[in-house]
Amino acid sequence: MCAAGIPPSRRLSSYIPATVGPWLSEADRVYGPETVFGYIDGAGEVYRSYNMRLLVARRFHKDGRPDIVVDAFDMGAPEDAFGVFTHDLDGDDAGVGQGSVYKAGLLAFWKDRYFVSVYAEAETDETRAAVVALGREVAGAIPGRGEPPGLLRALPAEGLETRTVRFLHTHPILNYHFFVADENILLLGRETGAVLAEYGEAGGRSRLLVVRHKSARRAARAEASFRRAYLPEASGAEAVRTENGKWTAVRAWGRHLAVVFDAATAEEAAGRLDAVKRRLEEERS
Numbered sequence: 001m002c003a004a005g006i007p008p009s010r011r012l013s014s015y016i017p018a019t020v021g022p023w024l025s026e027a028d029r030v031y032g033p034e035t036v037f038g039y040i041d042g043a044g045e046v047y048r049s050y051n052m053r054l055l056v057a058r059r060f061h062k063d064g065r066p067d068i069v070v071d072a073f074d075m076g077a078p079e080d081a082f083g084v085f086t087h088d089l090d091g092d093d094a095g096v097g098q099g100s101v102y103k104a105g106l107l108a109f110w111k112d113r114y115f116v117s118v119y120a121e122a123e124t125d126e127t128r129a130a131v132v133a134l135g136r137e138v139a140g141a142i143p144g145r146g147e148p149p150g151l152l153r154a155l156p157a158e159g160l161e162t163r164t165v166r167f168l169h170t171h172p173i174l175n176y177h178f179f180v181a182d183e184n185i186l187l188l189g190r191e192t193g194a195v196l197a198e199y200g201e202a203g204g205r206s207r208l209l210v211v212r213h214k215s216a217r218r219a220a221r222a223e224a225s226f227r228r229a230y231l232p233e234a235s236g237a238e239a240v241r242t243e244n245g246k247w248t249a250v251r252a253w254g255r256h257l258a259v260v261f262d263a264a265t266a267e268e269a270a271g272r273l274d275a276v277k278r279r280l281e282e283e284r285s
Contacts, residue, residue, distance in 0.1 A: 008074055012056045012114070015141040016070050020134045021126075023060035023068055031055040040071075046087055047073060049170045050080040051190060060134075066122035068130060070138065073115045078146020079193070083167035085110040087176075094132055097139040098146070107135045112146040151195050153283055154210045154256070156275035161205070164198035178207055178261070185229040186211060186257070187222040199272070200264075206246070207261040208272055216254045223252040226259065238273075239266040249273055256280055 009030045018025050029039065033052055037044040047055070054074040061067050075081040082099070091103030097116070100109035105123035109116055118135045120127035149167045166177050169192055171184040177196055180186065186209075188194060194211040213219040231240045231248065239249035239260075246262040249269035258276045263269035 008054055009056055012072050012074055015138050016058050017137050020060055020130050023062045026059045026061055029057045049173050050084040051076050066120050066127055068120050071117045075113055075115055078113050079149040081110040081113050081115045082148050084115045086166045089163055096135045107131050109135060111139050111142045112144040114142055151193050151212050154276055154279050155197050159199040161198045166196045168194050181229055185225050206263040209259045210276060211257045213255045219252045219255050219257045222257050223250055226250050239269040253277055
């Protein structure tokens with residue numbers, strides 16, 4: 001039960017209306033972390049990697065029209081709702097919730113601790129309008145707003161491509177967006193937080209990864225692990241030229257670790273690490 005005595009599934013269901021235009025809702029289906037695979041087999045592990053608590057799925061039906069489906073996830077914390085939203089940012093901003101994308105009949109948005117997708121089984125002018133209207137109604141019913149992950153403030157603003165920012169916890173999700181290694185050489189896990197972003201122009205972009213470990217000791221171990229596996233020829237140098245001719249650099253401060261991949265020069269890599277350090281110090285002051 002939640003604090004107000006309402007079961008979480010009932011509270012989440014209450015944010016979804018019973019009708020959308022001529023479409024009428026069918027009975028809700030409710031899933032937890034262990035049963036979500038029965039509903040979304042291929043993508044279930046993505047939601048689990050962001051610590052999902054609950055999914056309420058509601059289908060809307062009207063004879064002669066494509067069905068519309070709402071999948072509303074309680075992710076437990078705003079940073080995880082934001083994180084799962086950033087897993088797929090393909091689409092146009094629809095102005096729904098605290099961040100949204102719409103493409104080909106699918107609307108996705110986050111607000112507070114919730115991630116919501118609304119999709120039509122076929123896109124028409126009518127379903128497009130209905131999907132966006134339904135998303136706005138759900139977002140409006142969610143009473144709170146959540147803070148994005150504080151770790152985003154570690155990203156230097158200069159050169160940042162904001163549409164590439166991802167928040168994640170686990171090694172498989174990192175590799176999905178940018179392959180680092182088969183093994184978990186950065187010691188990522190659900191107890192860690194990480195932001196990945198791209199810098200520069202398309203075709204010549206570098207990437208920055210900032211990880212918040214649970215302790216300074218863990219961050220130091222992760223730095224040593226990364227150096228052994230990814231930069232074995234470093235010989236103590238902070239920035240190393242890799243096989244593609246670009247530069248990679250790694251540095252740990254306290255419980256934070258930052259890695260720059262594919263910088264054009266060693267100076268660019270070191271400068272970005274310096275900028276991350278300054279931003280982390282500003283956060284502590």
